[in-house]
Amino acid sequence: MASTFEHSSPAVCPACSVAPAAESLAEVPKDARLMLSLPGIHCAACISTVENALAKAPGVHEARVNLTLKRALVEAGPEVTAEDLVKVVEAVGYEAHELDPGVLATTAADRAAKDLLMRLAVAGFAMMNVMLLSVAVWSGAEGVTRDMMHWISAAIVLPAIVFTGKPFYINAWSALRHGRLNMDVPITLAIWLAVGTSLYETIHSGEHAYFDAAIALTFFLLAGRYLDYRTRASARSAAQELAAMEVPRALRLTGDGSPESVGVADLVVGDRVLVRPGGRVPVDGTVLEGTSEIDRALMTGESLPAFAGPGTAVSAGEVNLTGPLTVEVTAAGEDTALHRIADLVAIAESGRNNYTSLADKAAKLYAPGVHILSALAAIGWYLHTYDLRLSLNIAAAVLIITCPCALGLAVPAVTTAASGRLFRKGMLIKDGTAMERLAEVDTVVFDKTGTLTMGAPHPVGLEDLAEDAQGVALSLATVSSHPLAEALTGALRDLGRLPAPLTDLREVPGYGVEGRWNGQPVRLGRASWMGAEAPALTATFLQIGDQPPQAIPFTDTMRPGAAEAVAGLMASGLRVILISGDTKGAVDRFAAEIGIDEVMAEALPDQKAARVTDLAGEGAHVLMIGDGLNDTAALSAAHVSISPASALDAARVASDMVLLGNDLAPIADAFKTAVKARARIRENFTIATVYNIVAVPFAIAGLATPLVAALAMSSSSITVSLNALRLR
Amino acid sequence: MDVLVILIPVSLFLGAVGLGGFFWLLKRGQFDDPEGDANRILNGDYDDKPKR
Numbered sequence: 001m002a003s004t005f006e007h008s009s010p011a012v013c014p015a016c017s018v019a020p021a022a023e024s025l026a027e028v029p030k031d032a033r034l035m036l037s038l039p040g041i042h043c044a045a046c047i048s049t050v051e052n053a054l055a056k057a058p059g060v061h062e063a064r065v066n067l068t069l070k071r072a073l074v075e076a077g078p079e080v081t082a083e084d085l086v087k088v089v090e091a092v093g094y095e096a097h098e099l100d101p102g103v104l105a106t107t108a109a110d111r112a113a114k115d116l117l118m119r120l121a122v123a124g125f126a127m128m129n130v131m132l133l134s135v136a137v138w139s140g141a142e143g144v145t146r147d148m149m150h151w152i153s154a155a156i157v158l159p160a161i162v163f164t165g166k167p168f169y170i171n172a173w174s175a176l177r178h179g180r181l182n183m184d185v186p187i188t189l190a191i192w193l194a195v196g197t198s199l200y201e202t203i204h205s206g207e208h209a210y211f212d213a214a215i216a217l218t219f220f221l222l223a224g225r226y227l228d229y230r231t232r233a234s235a236r237s238a239a240q241e242l243a244a245m246e247v248p249r250a251l252r253l254t255g256d257g258s259p260e261s262v263g264v265a266d267l268v269v270g271d272r273v274l275v276r277p278g279g280r281v282p283v284d285g286t287v288l289e290g291t292s293e294i295d296r297a298l299m300t301g302e303s304l305p306a307f308a309g310p311g312t313a314v315s316a317g318e319v320n321l322t323g324p325l326t327v328e329v330t331a332a333g334e335d336t337a338l339h340r341i342a343d344l345v346a347i348a349e350s351g352r353n354n355y356t357s358l359a360d361k362a363a364k365l366y367a368p369g370v371h372i373l374s375a376l377a378a379i380g381w382y383l384h385t386y387d388l389r390l391s392l393n394i395a396a397a398v399l400i401i402t403c404p405c406a407l408g409l410a411v412p413a414v415t416t417a418a419s420g421r422l423f424r425k426g427m428l429i430k431d432g433t434a435m436e437r438l439a440e441v442d443t444v445v446f447d448k449t450g451t452l453t454m455g456a457p458h459p460v461g462l463e464d465l466a467e468d469a470q471g472v473a474l475s476l477a478t479v480s481s482h483p484l485a486e487a488l489t490g491a492l493r494d495l496g497r498l499p500a501p502l503t504d505l506r507e508v509p510g511y512g513v514e515g516r517w518n519g520q521p522v523r524l525g526r527a528s529w530m531g532a533e534a535p536a537l538t539a540t541f542l543q544i545g546d547q548p549p550q551a552i553p554f555t556d557t558m559r560p561g562a563a564e565a566v567a568g569l570m571a572s573g574l575r576v577i578l579i580s581g582d583t584k585g586a587v588d589r590f591a592a593e594i595g596i597d598e599v600m601a602e603a604l605p606d607q608k609a610a611r612v613t614d615l616a617g618e619g620a621h622v623l624m625i626g627d628g629l630n631d632t633a634a635l636s637a638a639h640v641s642i643s644p645a646s647a648l649d650a651a652r653v654a655s656d657m658v659l660l661g662n663d664l665a666p667i668a669d670a671f672k673t674a675v676k677a678r679a680r681i682r683e684n685f686t687i688a689t690v691y692n693i694v695a696v697p698f699a700i701a702g703l704a705t706p707l708v709a710a711l712a713m714s715s716s717s718i719t720v721s722l723n724a725l726r727l728r
Numbered sequence: 729m730d731v732l733v734i735l736i737p738v739s740l741f742l743g744a745v746g747l748g749g750f751f752w753l754l755k756r757g758q759f760d761d762p763e764g765d766a767n768r769i770l771n772g773d774y775d776d777k778p779k780r
Contacts, residue, residue: 067764
C-alpha cells in the first residue's frame with residue numbers, strides 16, 4: 001500500500017520530484033481509507049467487476065474486495081467520499097453501502113484477535129506434543145522413563161503456559177485488585193496450582209503430573225476467548241456521533257445586515273443568523289425573512305420537506321433546501337433540540353450497560369463455587385491424612401476437573417455460529433450480548449420513514465398527464481433540488497420524455513418553480529400556491545396557463561421484505577407497534593397497508609424514547625428498528641435495536657445489529673435464530689454442568705488420574721462445540 | 729528406548745516448523761479472506777503488472 005502511495009505522489013505534486021523541498025511545503029494530504037459493505041457479492045466475476053470499477057473511479061489508488069467479509073477496502077485521495085464510491089459500485093449492478101464507522105474502527109480489536117490466535121496456536125502446539133508424551137505415561141511407563149517424559153513435558157509446558165495464559169492472568173489480576181472474582185481467577189489458580197504440584201511431583205519422581213491437563217485447559221479457554229473476540233465490535237458512543245452533527249459555525253447578521261462567521265457557542269438568544277440553501281440550521285429559532293423548504297426528516301421523521309416562511313419555528317440539525325432564511329435565535333448551544341436528543345441518547349446508553357449475560361450469571365455462580373469446593377476437598381484430605389502434598393494434589397485435580405472449558409466455550413461457540421448464519425442472511429451483529437437480548441424480545445417497535453419505507457417518494461399516475469404536459473413538468477422539475485422534483489425528473493426521464501422548451505424559468509423558494517411555455521405561464525409546486533385544495537396524500541401540482549391545476553401524487557415505496565418481516569414477527573407472537581413522526585393520515589394508511597394495528601403518529605424524538613422506556617417499564621423487552629436522528633434515543637433506550645444499512649451514522653452506532661442490504665426480511669429470521677441460540681446456550685450449560693457433576697466426585701475421592709482429567713475436559717469441550725455447530 | 733533421544737527432538741522440531749509456518753501465514757494475511765482467495769483463482773483477468 002505504501003508503494004502505491006509513493007507512485008501517485010509525483011502526480012499529485014509535480015514540483016516535488018524536481019525540488020524535494022517542495023514536498024514539505026506542499027503537504028501531501030493523507031489518503032483516506034474507505035470501507036464499503038457489498039451484501040450482494042458472491043462470485044469470482046463479482047470481485048473483478050467491482051475491483052475494476054472502483055480502480056477506475058477518479059482519485060482511487062487501490063481497491064480490494066474481501067469476499068469472506070463481503071466488504072471492499074478502498075485507498076483513495078482525501079477528496080473521495082464513500083457516497084461517490086457507492087454510486088460507482090451501483091452503476092455496475094451491485095448493492096453497496098457505506099460501512100458503519102464502528103466496524104471500520106475495529107483495527108484494535110482485530111489486532112487483539114490476531115494476538116489471541118497466535119497464543120492459541122502456541123498452546124495447540126504445546127498441547128499436542130505433551131499429549132503425545134503423556135500417552136507413554138498413561139500406557140504404563142515407569143521409573144526413569146516416566147520421569148523423563150514428565151521433565152520434557154515440563155520443559156514444553158512451562159514457557160508455553162507463561163506465554164499463552166497471559167490474557168487470563170491480566171484479567172484475573174485486575175479483577176482481584178478491585179476485590180472481585182471473575183471467571184479468570186479460578187482459571188489462573190487452576191493452571192498454576194496444576195503446574196506447581198506437577199513440577200513438585202516430577203522433582204520427587206511422583207506418579208501423577210497434570211502438565212497435559214493444564215495446557216489443554218489453556219488451549220480450550222483460548223479458543224473460546226478467540227471466538228468471543230471475533231463477534232465483538234468496538235463500542236462507540238452514538239451521543240458523540242450526534243454531537244458531531246451540530247454545526248460549529250454560523251453566519252450572524254451584524255447591525256448593517258452583513259453576515260459574519262462566528263462560533264455557535266458565541267450566539268445568544270435574539271441574534272439573527274443567515275442559513276444558506278443546502279446548509280444545516282445551526283440553532284433553534286424562528287424565521288424572520290425569506291421563504292424556503294426545510295427537510296425535517298432526520299429530526300421528526302416527516303417524509304416531506306415542510307414549508308418555512310416568516311414565523312416558522314426551525315430547530316438545529318434541520319436542512320434548509322431551497323432559499324436563504326434569516327433566523328432569529330431562540331435557543332443555541334446546549335439548549336437546542338438536537339443537543340437535547342444527544343443528552344437523551346447519552347442517558348439511554350449509560351443505562352444499557354447494566355445487562356447481565358447468561359455467561360456472566362454462570363460465572364457468578366461458578367467462580368466462588370469452584371474455590372469453595374476445591375478448598376473443602378483439600379482441607380478434608382489434609383485432616384484425614386495430614387499429608388499436605390496429597391491434599392494439594394487433590395485441590396489441583398478438583399480445579400482442573402471442574403474445568404470451565406465447556407463454560408468458556410458454551411456461549412462464544414453458539415454466538416459465533418449464530419452470527420455467522422445471520423451474516424450470510426444479511427445482518428451484522430455488533431454486540432456480543434445482542435443475540436441473547438434479541439431472544440428475550442416480546443415487543444417490536446418500527447419506525448416508518450426510511451425503515452419500513454425507502455424514504456424516497458416516487459410519482460404515481462403519470463399516465464394521466466398529457467404528453468406535452470409531462471414535458472413541461474420535466475423542464476420545471478429539473479430546475480429544483482426539492483426531493484419531489486428530483487423524483488419526478490427521474491421518473492419522467494425513465495418514461496423517455498424530453499424536456500419542453502421553457503423560458504423565464506425561476507424557482508420560488510418555498511412554493512415551487514415557474515416559467516413560460518408557448519407564451520403562457522406554467523407552474524409546478526405546492527397546492528396553496530395555485531389555489532388548489534391540498535389533498536390528504538403527498539402530491540405536487542402542475543398548472544398550465546389558465547387550466548385548473550393537476551395533481552401529481554407520490555407514494556413512498558415500501559422497503560423490500562418489510563411486509564415479510566412484520567408478518568414473520570407477528571407470526572412469532574410478538575406485539576408489533578409502529579411509531580412515526582409523520583402525519584397521522586400518512587401513518588394510518590401505511591399501517592393498514594402493512595398490517596400493523598398499534599400506531600403512534602406525530603411522535604417527537606423524546607416521545608419515541610419515552611414510549612420505548614414506558615414499554616420497558618411495563619415489563620416488555622423492546623426491539624426497536626429505526627434509522628433516523630429522531631430514532632437514535634429510542635434505539636439506545638430499547639432492549640435491543642436494529643437499523644438498516646441506509647441509516648444515519650449515529651443510528652447505526654446506537655444499534656446492536658445492522659442490516660447489510662436494503663432487505664428487511666432477515667429481521668424475522670434473526671429473532672428465530674436468536675431464540676434458537678439461547679436454547680443452545682442453555683443446553684451447553686446443562687451439558688457442562690452434567691459433566692462437572694459426574695466428574696467432581698472422582699476428583700474429590702482422589703481418583704482423578706491425569707488420564708481421566710484429559711478425557712473429561714476434551715469430551716465436554718467437544719460436545720459443547722458440536723452442539724453449537726448445529727445452529728449453522 | 730534409546731531411539732527416543734532422537735525421536736522426541738525430531739517430533740518437537742517438526743512441530744515447531746509447523747508452528748512457524750502458521751505464524752508466517754498469519755502475518756502474510758493468508759487467513760484474511762479465504763473465500764475470496766478461493767474465487768480469485770477462477771478469475772480470467774490477466775494481470776500485466778503483478779504487485780511485488
